[in-house]
Amino acid sequence: METVVSGIRSTGNLHLGNYFGAIKNFLKMQHEHRCFFFIADYHSLTTHPTPKDLHNNVKQVLVEYLACGIDPEAVTMYIQSDIPETTELYLMLNMNAYVGELERCTSFKEKIRKHPENINAGLLTYPVLMAADVLLHKGTKVPVGKDQEQHLEMTRTFANRFNRMYKKEYFPEPYAFNFGEELIKIPGLDGSTKMSKSDNENSAIFLADEPEVIRKKVMRAVTDAGPTKPNQEKPQAVENLFNLMLALSSKETYEHFNELYNTCQVRYGDMKKQLAEDAIIFTNPLREKIKELLSNDEYLRKVLKTGTEKARESASKTIREVREIMGFKSF
Ligand code: TYM
Numbered sequence: 001m002e003t004v005v006s007g008i009r010s011t012g013n014l015h016l017g018n019y020f021g022a023i024k025n026f027l028k029m030q031h032e033h034r035c036f037f038f039i040a041d042y043h044s045l046t047t048h049p050t051p052k053d054l055h056n057n058v059k060q061v062l063v064e065y066l067a068c069g070i071d072p073e074a075v076t077m078y079i080q081s082d083i084p085e086t087t088e089l090y091l092m093l094n095m096n097a098y099v100g101e102l103e104r105c106t107s108f109k110e111k112i113r114k115h116p117e118n119i120n121a122g123l124l125t126y127p128v129l130m131a132a133d134v135l136l137h138k139g140t141k142v143p144v145g146k147d148q149e150q151h152l153e154m155t156r157t158f159a160n161r162f163n164r165m166y167k168k169e170y171f172p173e174p175y176a177f178n179f180g181e182e183l184i185k186i187p188g189l190d191g192s193t194k195m196s197k198s199d200n201e202n203s204a205i206f207l208a209d210e211p212e213v214i215r216k217k218v219m220r221a222v223t224d225a226g227p228t229k230p231n232q233e234k235p236q237a238v239e240n241l242f243n244l245m246l247a248l249s250s251k252e253t254y255e256h257f258n259e260l261y262n263t264c265q266v267r268y269g270d271m272k273k274q275l276a277e278d279a280i281i282f283t284n285p286l287r288e289k290i291k292e293l294l295s296n297d298e299y300l301r302k303v304l305k306t307g308t309e310k311a312r313e314s315a316s317k318t319i320r321e322v323r324e325i326m327g328f329k330s331f
Contacts, residue, residue, distance in 0.1 A: 005139030007040040015204035017186040017195035021145025035075040067289035085315035090132040131155040146183040152176040187240035189221040218276035
């Protein structure tokens with residue numbers, strides 16, 4: 001049995017990228033392994049520090065985890081900021097993370113480029129906090145999308161460095177993981193290679209989107225004038241639509257439109273209509289459950305109470321051991 005740890009930032013509604021990159025794997029692992037799934041609210045502060053949104057964003061992610069079928073009896077589900085041991089381990093790991101390696105991290109460089117007005121130290125040490133999340137439970141498998149691969153590589157670096165520094169094989173090496181073997185990246189509707197909500201809300205299909213909203217977003221998705229030669233290479237935006245279809249539609253549907261593309265007969269309007277309907281079919285059961293759970297605070301409280309207790313038990317054991325290894329002693 002492996003120890004599985006993963007989290008999702010609380011920046012609002014979850015989208016199909018979060019589902020296929022992370023949650024789908026959580027569902028496959030939850031009854032086989034020792035799983036810790038949490039809501040990364042501290043991480044959300046690096047970009048979303050608005051107090052009036054914080055609580056509802058956390059609640060939304062919690063509800064959407066549950067609506068997708070995460071079983072709170074089988075896994076340990078909690079909010080990152082409810083586990084103070086997280087910040088303690090984060091502080092300790094910061095002492096052996098080098099500024100140079102953090103500055104070279106791709107996600108940090110991207111954030112600097114997109115938001116030069118807010119280059120905070122939390123962004124720089126974002127991978128250290130992530131490492132603390134995983135190492136706190138001595139996680140070995142971390143189901144995430146492709147965009148998180150480098151962060152897991154850094155987690156391994158910090159874990160190994162700790163072990164070397166204190167001459168003890170304490171932390172195991174955690175690996176980014178996907179059941180389909182390759183880590184995946186769900187594209188956006190705006191031609192970008194990654195579905196994401198931070199950059200453009202219209203690029204993402206949210207799990208809670210109403211059918212009309214999904215239809216509108218998909219119909220507006222970027223394409224081109226259509227192929228002019230048989231078997232022509234697909235431009236990025238068109239390739240994105242096909243990749244979305246691969247995730248959401250049946251294999252036959254995908255092959256049908258692919259064949260039409262390859263023979264220059266594709267009509268993007270038809271393809272988008274089909275894609276929108278398949279996205280609606282996929283999200284329908286989730287949408288209803290999300291609504292139901294949002295009004296059930298008592299149940300949510302119960303879920304978190306149990307999860308927090310279990311997470312703290314595991315976390316406090318690690319912190320006790322780490323403090324001892326590092327040489328902390330009580331008088
Ligand atoms: P976040 O909140 O950006 O994304 C949550 C999960 O969704 C995946 N994801 C995608 N996968 C495929 N295609 C996409 N377009 C796409 N967009 C998002 C992400 O890869 C991720 O798995 N740093 C993490 C949260 C975190 C964490 C952790 C994860 C904090 N601590 C410890 C694992 C272990 C993040 O930003 O996720």
